[in-house]
Amino acid sequence: MSIRDVAADAYREAAPALVASTLGGLFAGVVLGGMRAELRLVPGLLVCVPALLATRGNVYGSLGARLATGLHQGLIRAEFEADDRLVAAGAAAMANGLLASAFAAGLAFCVLLALGRTVAPLGTLVAVALVAGLLSGVVLTGAVVAVVFVGFRRGYNPDALVGPLVTTIGDVFGLAFLVVGVEVVLGVA
Amino acid sequence: MPEEWTVSAITRATLPVLLGLTAVEIGSGLVLGTFEATLYRHPSLLVLVPVTIGTAGNLGSILASRLSTAMHLGTLSFAPTDDDLAGNALATVTLALSLFPVVGAGAWAATSLTGAHPDLAVWTVVAVSFASGAALALLAVGVTVAATYAAYRLRLDPDDVVIPVVTNLCDVLGVVVLFAVVQVLV
Numbered sequence: 001m002s003i004r005d006v007a008a009d010a011y012r013e014a015a016p017a018l019v020a021s022t023l024g025g026l027f028a029g030v031v032l033g034g035m036r037a038e039l040r041l042v043p044g045l046l047v048c049v050p051a052l053l054a055t056r057g058n059v060y061g062s063l064g065a066r067l068a069t070g071l072h073q074g075l076i077r078a079e080f081e082a083d084d085r086l087v088a089a090g091a092a093a094m095a096n097g098l099l100a101s102a103f104a105a106g107l108a109f110c111v112l113l114a115l116g117r118t119v120a121p122l123g124t125l126v127a128v129a130l131v132a133g134l135l136s137g138v139v140l141t142g143a144v145v146a147v148v149f150v151g152f153r154r155g156y157n158p159d160a161l162v163g164p165l166v167t168t169i170g171d172v173f174g175l176a177f178l179v180v181g182v183e184v185v186l187g188v189a
Numbered sequence: 190m191p192e193e194w195t196v197s198a199i200t201r202a203t204l205p206v207l208l209g210l211t212a213v214e215i216g217s218g219l220v221l222g223t224f225e226a227t228l229y230r231h232p233s234l235l236v237l238v239p240v241t242i243g244t245a246g247n248l249g250s251i252l253a254s255r256l257s258t259a260m261h262l263g264t265l266s267f268a269p270t271d272d273d274l275a276g277n278a279l280a281t282v283t284l285a286l287s288l289f290p291v292v293g294a295g296a297w298a299a300t301s302l303t304g305a306h307p308d309l310a311v312w313t314v315v316a317v318s319f320a321s322g323a324a325l326a327l328l329a330v331g332v333t334v335a336a337t338y339a340a341y342r343l344r345l346d347p348d349d350v351v352i353p354v355v356t357n358l359c360d361v362l363g364v365v366v367l368f369a370v371v372q373v374l375v
Contacts, residue, residue, distance in 0.1 A: 006276025011283055014251045018284060021247055022292060025240030030299045033236040036229050047222040050242060050360060051214035058207055058353075066199070075194065085194035092199035096207055104211050108218060117222065167247075171239055 024168030028053075031175040038182040042128060044112050044119040045178070051104035052129060052178070055097060056170035060140040063093040064162030067148045071158065078149040090145065094137045101133035102126050124185055131181035136173045143169055210357050217242070217361040224368055227375065233300040233314045234371060238364070240292055241321055244285075245363035249329040249355040252281045256337045257347035267338050274334070282326045289322025290315050313374065321363075321370045328362050329355070 001009070032049070039046050066089055070076040076085050105125040112119040119125070147165055148158040221228070221238065228235045259265035259273040269275065293315035333355050340347040 001272055001276070003272050003276040003279060006272050007279040007283065010251075010255060010277050010280035014280065014284060018244070018247055018251070018288065022240055022244055022288060025243040026236070026292065026295050026299060028239040028243075029236035029296060030303055032239055033232040033300060034303060036232065036235070039225075040229065044222075046225055046228075047215065047218035049238075050217045050221065050364065051211050053239065053242075054214045054357065054360060055207070055211060058210055059203075062203060070194070088194050088196050089199060092196040092203075095196060096200055096204055099204065100207050100211050103208055104215060107212060107215050111215065111219060112222070115219075167243060171243065175239075 021167055024171060027168075028171035028175055031172060031179075035175065035179050035182075038179050041186060042120045042124060042182055044108055044117075044125055045128065045182070047108045047112060048104050048125070048129060049175075049178075051108070052101060052132065053171055053174050055100040055104065055133075056136055056140060056174045057166055059093050059097040059100065060137075060144050060170060061162060061166045063089060063141065064144045064148055064166060065159065067145065068152075068158035068162065071148070071152050078152045080145075080149065086145070090141050093141060094134075097137045098130060098133045101129040105129035127185045128178065128181040131184050132174065132177040135177040135180060136170070139173050139177075140166065140170060206353070210353065213357050214360060217364040220361075220364045220368055224371060227371060231308050231375065233297050233309055234317065234367075234375070236296040236300050237293070237314070237318060237321075237367065240296070241318070241325070241367050242360050242363040244288065244292070244322070245325040245329055245359040245366075246356040248281050248285060248326060249333050249359040250352050252277055252329065252333045253337060253347065253351045253355045256333065257351060260337065260341060260347060267334070267341070278330045278334070281330055282323075285322040285326030285329075286319075289318045292322070293318025309375065317367075317370050317374050320374065321366050324366045324370070325359070325363060328366065329359055332358055332362070 070085065071078060076083055106122065109119055109122045109125050143165065144162060147161050151158045151161045255277050256265060265271065265273050267274065294311060296318065297311045297314040336351045336354050337347050340350050
């Protein structure tokens with residue numbers, strides 16, 4: 001194939017998925033643009049945003065990949081039941097997601113403090129990250145399990161479904177639940 | 190992928206890499222923090238943040254997986270005249286050049302529709318998005334080709350190494366490029 005053919009082929013193959021994830025990204029941007037008040041109330045939260053969004057993708061993307069592999073290998077069945085392996089995979093994803101969220105908030109706090117920049121109290125930042133991490137974890141675990149199982153039963157390759165789903169749902173819900181986190185934590189405090 | 194499906198086995202396998210990637214992402218958050226005031230003043234630029242970061246990572250990971258497949262098939266050689274290499278690089282740049290102006294216009298329109306004051310002219314937001322996209326596409330090609338070449342020389346499977354490295358590195362570059370472009374154009 002000539003360079004032109006390879007390029008045209010790659011363009012056609014990548015464009016639909018890229019357009020879909022771009023729409024999701026713009027949606028997430030609208031949520032981020034609408035939460036300026038919350039970002040100002042908790043200085044340092046904006047610094048955590050890329051880490052918290054990447055965590056959703058890294059954790060629940062790998063949950064999806066694990067479930068897809070488990071289905072292919074016959075380790076789990078595509079049934080909504082309290083199977084030991086399924087519960088362990090979900091619980092591990094939630095636990096890792098919460099640990100990484102708290103780590104991101106703690107690290108951002110330390111670095112901002114060391115740089116002498118304005119930053120909210122450590123407890124506030126960690127609590128907001130944990131509330132948002134817990135809520136988006138519940139939604140994403142449910143969405144990943146449902147899409148992988150339903151997709152598998154209908155004969156789709158679950159690997160192809162998980163990536164775009166997690167990036168889009170993860171960014172939009174991740175940011176929306178950060179707003180909820182700020183309201184809950186500042187409301188309680 | 191752990192053999193055992195228990196919370197502790199899965200955590201042992203994934204947590205170290207996860208925390209490392211999180212630390213890298215805090216680096217990109219710090220860059221974002223340095224132009225916080227500009228982003229709050231111009232909401233349409235804040236709207237551009239997630240989509241710029243995400244699209245840069247996606248461009249890199251699409252190119253990475255295509256180069257990795259070509260490498261596994263043995264059809265890839267690391268020369269600028271190689272059809273697979275040059276064709277896929279060209280597609281990445283073309284995708285960025287056709288997508289990012291629309292992203293800029295979309296961010297401006299979304300900001301106006303949601304009632305925030307459209308503080309910047311539409312062409313300014315389109316120019317910021319287009320310039321960032323063009324720069325990011327070139328950087329994504331450079332990073333991806335370098336990472337794939339490194340994996341090839343070190344005899345690592347590019348599927349395991351290149352995609353996480355490229356995605357998270359492109360996240361950071363996305364914020365850095367957006368910062369630089371905003372300094373110049375806004």
